[in-house]
Amino acid sequence: MRILVDVSHPAHVHLFRNAIGSLRDRGHAVRVVSRRKDVTTDLLDAYGIDHTPLSRKRPGVAGVAREWVGRGARLLRVAAGFRPDVVLSRLSPTAAYVARAVGAPNVVFHDTEQAGLLDRVTTPAASVVCTPAEFGRDAGDRQIRYEGYHELAYLHPARFEPNPTRLRDAGVDPDEPFAVVRLVEWSAHHDGDAAGFSPAVVRDLVERLADRGAVYVSAEGDLPAALAEHEAPVAPDAMHDLLAFADCYVGDSGTMAAEAALLATPTVRYDPYDATLANFETFADRGLVESVDDERAAADRAVALADDPEAGGRWRRRRRRLLAQKVDVTAFAVELVEEVGGA
Structure with missing residues (x-):
């Protein structure tokens, strides 16, 4: 064909x-x-x-x-x-x-x-x-x-296995704690008047997470100058390796929140729409994504997960149960x- x-x-x-x-x-x-x-x-x-x-x-x-x-x-x-x-x-x-x-x-x-x-x-x-x-x-x-x-x-799992070597080659230690933050532009046709994380909240979030380990920020469009030192160092096609080894993911991207959850990474999604999306209702019911409609509350929750040494184990068990049905x-x-x- x-x-x-x-x-x-x-x-x-x-x-x-x-x-x-x-x-x-x-x-x-x-x-x-x-x-x-x-x-x-x-x-x-x-x-x-x-x-x-x-x-x-x-x-x-x-x-x-x-x-x-x-x-x-x-x-x-x-x-x-x-x-x-x-x-x-x-x-x-x-x-x-x-x-x-x-x-x-x-x-x-x-x-x-x-x-x-x-x-x-x-x-x-x-x-x-x-x-x-x-x-x-x-x-x-x-x-x-x-x-x-x-x-x-x-x-x-039939299509992807995280590769720690790709992270080490980019200067990321997969055995040390780190968080991933994702920021999107909110300029798509369906975004309307909604907006993602404000610059002030992002700066505060990154500073608080940085007290607990490395922080890697991925942005759609140009990364703000104040966050340049935190730019994710991996190639675009290694982003899933970075997510898989992260101790916490937080961002205003729905796609990356779903990816992090399906990689068993503790996930907080800032959702300014407070919209009903069936996928995320399932992820929430399974304890794989915490969707929060207040940006400061989302930041607080991400910091709490980064502080929780048991979070990764909970997410891995929940992911295993979900994948058995997919x-x-x-x-x-x-x-x-x-x-x-x-x-």
Whole structure:
């Protein structure tokens, strides 16, 4: 088969990278198109995945509209030349409508109930909408629910084993206590007026965590100058190794909170939305993520976990019980793509 994969965000690289490799190993031709956003193209390069950048992130509503119109036109040209049997994407309107235009089914992975407009314009054009079993919306007859999460496409034990050597090579001692802090830009279409951690709270949080061990800060966009000495020293493709050995994770990124939880790292997620997301309700019920809607309370809770020598053991037991009920999402995706494409 010929499979076209649309990747427009760093999280999509991780979601699909193992499936891309597996599909190629099984004899299929796979074409990847990308987007210059954050470290998306850097990650694809690091994993040795050939790709064609079609657009770059632009600021503001007008910039987004301009980008996606241009991206759609370029994607249509690529698809018309490649003639895919299946288009695989993560809730991408351009992929959904280009797939329909060239007569190919679009397999969409979706896990965010608050996606809003993006959801409303994409799912009606999709052929299959894959969601975690707990997903809180009904996407109709095209929806397939599976026992897993996007993050288990690359962090399932069958796909990932933390590598301490990569940390040591970057100057991080995996045997010493350290915390990871993640800050996102809050400029996505669905963020609205919400904002992440304020600079004052971040400075206080980092100072308090630094009294207990090293602190590594990962930021979407430029890291504030006051935090430059705490910039995570690892390559983007080693971030999961860093998370796996951390004693605590705290941040305003939902994706990285889920990753940390599934790596058994004590996790605090600052959630300014105070929104209902089924994945995080499950993580909360299982004791894997503590979501807090007050930034100072989130910082306090992270410091408390960093002080708790028993926290890591609790998280490892909880993770083990959760994974016993979940699937290897990459294997699921590969099987589904082949089924939809008629392989």
